[in-house]
Amino acid sequence: YLKTMSHLVTLPLEPGLGNMHLRHSRFIVLRMxxxxxxxxxxxxxxxxxxxxxxxxxxxxFPKLARIVRNAREFRAKVPEVMExxxxxxxxxxxxxxxxxxxxxSFRGMSFSVNQEEQEMFVLDSKHSLKLYIDDELxxxxxxxxxxxxxxxxxxxxxxxxxxxxxxxxxxxxKVVEATVANVQRTHIKDLAEKSDASGIxxxx
Numbered sequence: 069y070l071k072t073m074s075h076l077v078t079l080p081l082e083p084g085l086g087n088m089h090l091r092h093s094r095f096i097v098l099r100m101x102x103x104x105x106x107x108x109x110x111x112x113x114x115x116x117x118x119x120x121x122x123x124x125x126x127x128x129f130p131k132l133a134r135i136v137r138n139a140r141e142f143r144a145k146v147p148e149v150m151e152x153x154x155x156x157x158x159x160x161x162x163x164x165x166x167x168x169x170x171x172x173s174f175r176g177m178s179f180s181v182n183q184e185e186q187e188m189f190v191l192d193s194k195h196s197l198k199l200y201i202d203d204e205l206x207x208x209x210x211x212x213x214x215x216x217x218x219x220x221x222x223x224x225x226x227x228x229x230x231x232x233x234x235x236x237x238x239x240x241x242k243v244v245e246a247t248v249a250n251v252q253r254t255h256i257k258d259l260a261e262k263s264d265a266s267g268i269x270x271x272x
Contacts (some may be wrong), residue, residue: 070204071120074129075114075126075127075128075129076081076098076111076117076126076127076128076129076130077117077124077125077126077127078098078124078125078127079122079124079125079252079253080123080124080125080256080259081262082145082255082256082259083185084259085255087125090113090125091113091116091125093113094110094112095110095111095112096110096112096113096127097109098111098127098130099111099113099136099142099151102230105135105136105137106135106141107134107135107136108133108136109112109130109131109132109133110130110131110133110137111127111128111129111130111131111172111246112128113125113126113127114126114128114130115130120189122256123252123256123260124255136176136267138259139222141173141175141250142173143171143172144171144173144248144249144251144255145170145171145173145251145255146168146169146170146171146251146254146255147254147255147258148253148258149151149254150201150251150255150258150260151201151202151203152162152168152169152181152199152200152201152251153166153167153168153169153200153201154166154167154168154169154177154197154198154199154200155197155198155200156179156195156196156197157164157195157196157197158185158188158189159188165181165185165188167179167180167181167185168180169199170228170247172206172244172247173237173248174233174241174244174245174248175232175233176211176214176230176231176232177211177230177231177235178215178217178228178230179228179229179230179231180227180228181227181228181229182227183225183227185227186216186229187229188209189216189229190212190213191213191214191215191216192208192212192213192214193212193213194212194213195210195211195212195213195235196209196210196220197209197210197211197231197232197233199247201247206243206247207239207243207244207247208234209233209234209235209236209244210233210234211231211232211233211234212232212234213229213230213231213233214230214231215228215229215230216228216229216230217230222244244263251253251257
């Protein structure tokens with residue numbers, strides 16, 4: 069369908085209220101990211117559809133496009149049901165800190181730590197990372213600490229460490245992009261299953 073320029077297919081938005089707005093909008097802007105800029109495409113909504121039992125939004129093939137410099141990249145939220153682990157080499161005393169990612173983009177990720185673990189990290193320090201999905205190593209790469217945050221949640225305070233990936237080769241970048249897409253697909257599938265179980269649409 070891309071070669072014939074008939075339409076585009078995209079995963080639903082989250083939270084689901086965004087999909088309702090999208091379906092009733094006269095004009096839609098899609099934003100795709102690279103390392104240094106984003107590409108915006110103008111399109112319109114066509115219909116809801118499914119691809120391999122996964123709900124998707126079918127959009128008209130874009131007729132307008134522009135480049136936007138210094139745009140913030142999309143971050144995919146890691147669902148609880150996903151067996152995704154990041155192992156961080158903090159220092160010689162803590163070479164294998166295993167934890168759960170919070171979200172991931174093609175430029176970096178954030179992961180949960182406890183207060184004592186967060187104190188082991190320093191801004192702008194570089195660490196080796198290993199990403200595992202379903203106990204299989206997806207990729208090994210380096211990352212630089214860019215933020216150390218505290219997030220207030222219902223269960224209390226969550227401590228988060230954010231790193232920027234060192235994308236040393238195009239192959240590394242492609243694997244990271246594929247991982248982000250995998251996380252987003254799993255997140256949407258999880259929402260679809262919750263919608264079916266509850267009878268309440270969470271995505272459309």
